[in-house]
Amino acid sequence: MRSRYSAYASQNYDYILKTYSADQRAGLSAEALEEAAASSQWLALRIEATTSASQNHPEQVQFCAYYREQGQLCQLRETSNFVVEHGEWRYRDGVIAPDSGPVKWPRNQSCFCGSGLKYKRCHAR
């Protein structure tokens, strides 16, 4: 999960493609992933909850990722499903929460990135 976020942040779309589950990867390409994400600058990731895989259930990771797009701070809140293929975790799919999208972060509130600084002294700059 964190490695996929890092790959988005560093625009390593080959890695993102590689870590999709086989059934999802079939209709994707690194170029298409890049096109979809190129206008986003990824800023921070917060893992909110994880549930272990059990019989008939994939591992789930609930996260919030912050990014900037066209100067606007946005959040992506998603619950992702991961499956094991060939001994490695692969992203299968996810459900995006309805409060995803542009966010107004109060300037005097602690920054979303967890730095401990006020937003105005951190990522608002």
Ligand SMILES: [Zn+2]
């Ligand atoms: Zn920050």
